[in-house]
Amino acid sequence: MKGIKRLAQDLNISIGTVSRALNGKSDVSQETRARVMEAAAAMGYVPNQAGRSLRKGNTNAIGFIYEGEVGTTGHGDTFFLGVFSGVQDVLSRHHLDLVVLPCPRDDDPTEHVRRIMARRMVDGLIVSATRRKDSRIELLNRAGIPFVALGRSSTPGTYPWLDLDFAGVAGQATDRMVAAGHRRIAVAVPSNDVNLGFVYLEGYKQALARHGIAFDPELVLRVASSEEGGYQAGHELLSMDNRPTAVLLIYELMAIGLYRRLNEAGVRPGRDVAVVGFRESSLSRFLSPTLTSYRISLRSVGVMLAEALLASMPDYAEHYPMGLVHRVLPLELVEGESDTTFVSAAGRRERDP
Structure with a gap:
C-alpha cells in the first residue's frame, strides 16, 4: 500500500x-x-499480487484443462498451442495469467477438476475434450465456478460453450463425396466418448439420408485420434470385402497413418481411395497427395473462448456484454488432391480430368 x-x-x-x-x-x-x-x-x-489475491479472494489466473501431454495431442499436433495464444491475448488485457492444467491420460478427468477446485488454483476454467455426458460440467455447475466448455455436451446446465462445426464439416464432406459418385463412404471417428465424435457421426448420417444412402455401421471406423489410429483405420478399410471408395477423417493427423497403411498395400490415396480430413494442419499440407481439409483460425477460437468465459464472470462482464455464449464455429474448405478420385457409373475409380 x-x-x-x-x-x-x-x-x-x-x-x-x-x-x-x-x-x-x-x-x-x-x-x-x-x-x-x-x-x-x-x-x-x-x-503485490499474492496479497491482493488474498484480500479479494481470487488468483488473477484462468486455467485451461487439457488432456494429454503439454503441447501436443499427437506427435505433430499444435491445435492447443494456437488456441492458448488467443486466450492469452484476451487475458493480458486484464492482467490475468493463463495456467495450463494438463490432465494425464491415466488420470480421472473429474478427480483432476476436483483437485483444482480444492486448491483454489484459478478464478475460472476452460474445459476441453467435452464428453457427451460430462461429470466435470456437473461438478463445476454445482460449485458455481465460472467455466466455458470447448465442445458441446448433452450434460444439462447453464454455462457457455463454443464448438467447431463438426456436423457441418461431416455433412459437407459427405455431400462432396456423393457428388463425385461415391456411395460407400467410410468415416473414422474417435473410439472414446468425447462428444465431437457423436456430433460428427450425426452430420455424416444426416448427409447420407439426404442422398438416399442407407447408413452402414460397418463403415464407421472407431480408432484413436492419432497417427496410429489412422494406420488402424487404413487396415480395417483394406480388410473389408467390399472396400469403400472414400473415407472421411475427423482428425487430420489420422491421414499420416492412413496414407502409410494404404501405400503399404499398393493402394494410392487420392487415386484408389478418396480422403477428406478435418482441420488443415502444417503437416497435412505436405502429404502427397495434399489433403483436402477445412481451415479455422485457432487464435480466433482462443479469443472467443476467453471472451465467453469473462462474459460469465461478474468482474469482467461489463467488458463483454454478449451474455451466455453458445456458438458453433464454421470452417472453410481447403481443396487438396486427396479427393480428386471420382467413381464412374460403371463403378470404376477415375481421376478428375
Missing part, C-alpha cells in the same frame, strides 16, 4: 485511481493509466 500512496502523491491523483489504473479498470482513462504505469515502472513498484 505504501507504493500506491507514493504514486498517488507524486502524480497528485487519488489512491483509488492509482489502484484502478494498476488493475486495468475501464473507468480510468488511457492517459491516466499510462502516467501511472510509467511512474510505477520508474519507481520500480510491482503490485
Whole structure:
C-alpha cells in the first residue's frame, strides 16, 4: 500500500485511481493509466499480487484443462498451442495469467477438476475434450465456478460453450463425396466418448439420408485420434470385402497413418481411395497427395473462448456484454488432391480430368 500512496502523491491523483489504473479498470482513462504505469515502472513498484489475491479472494489466473501431454495431442499436433495464444491475448488485457492444467491420460478427468477446485488454483476454467455426458460440467455447475466448455455436451446446465462445426464439416464432406459418385463412404471417428465424435457421426448420417444412402455401421471406423489410429483405420478399410471408395477423417493427423497403411498395400490415396480430413494442419499440407481439409483460425477460437468465459464472470462482464455464449464455429474448405478420385457409373475409380 505504501507504493500506491507514493504514486498517488507524486502524480497528485487519488489512491483509488492509482489502484484502478494498476488493475486495468475501464473507468480510468488511457492517459491516466499510462502516467501511472510509467511512474510505477520508474519507481520500480510491482503490485503485490499474492496479497491482493488474498484480500479479494481470487488468483488473477484462468486455467485451461487439457488432456494429454503439454503441447501436443499427437506427435505433430499444435491445435492447443494456437488456441492458448488467443486466450492469452484476451487475458493480458486484464492482467490475468493463463495456467495450463494438463490432465494425464491415466488420470480421472473429474478427480483432476476436483483437485483444482480444492486448491483454489484459478478464478475460472476452460474445459476441453467435452464428453457427451460430462461429470466435470456437473461438478463445476454445482460449485458455481465460472467455466466455458470447448465442445458441446448433452450434460444439462447453464454455462457457455463454443464448438467447431463438426456436423457441418461431416455433412459437407459427405455431400462432396456423393457428388463425385461415391456411395460407400467410410468415416473414422474417435473410439472414446468425447462428444465431437457423436456430433460428427450425426452430420455424416444426416448427409447420407439426404442422398438416399442407407447408413452402414460397418463403415464407421472407431480408432484413436492419432497417427496410429489412422494406420488402424487404413487396415480395417483394406480388410473389408467390399472396400469403400472414400473415407472421411475427423482428425487430420489420422491421414499420416492412413496414407502409410494404404501405400503399404499398393493402394494410392487420392487415386484408389478418396480422403477428406478435418482441420488443415502444417503437416497435412505436405502429404502427397495434399489433403483436402477445412481451415479455422485457432487464435480466433482462443479469443472467443476467453471472451465467453469473462462474459460469465461478474468482474469482467461489463467488458463483454454478449451474455451466455453458445456458438458453433464454421470452417472453410481447403481443396487438396486427396479427393480428386471420382467413381464412374460403371463403378470404376477415375481421376478428375
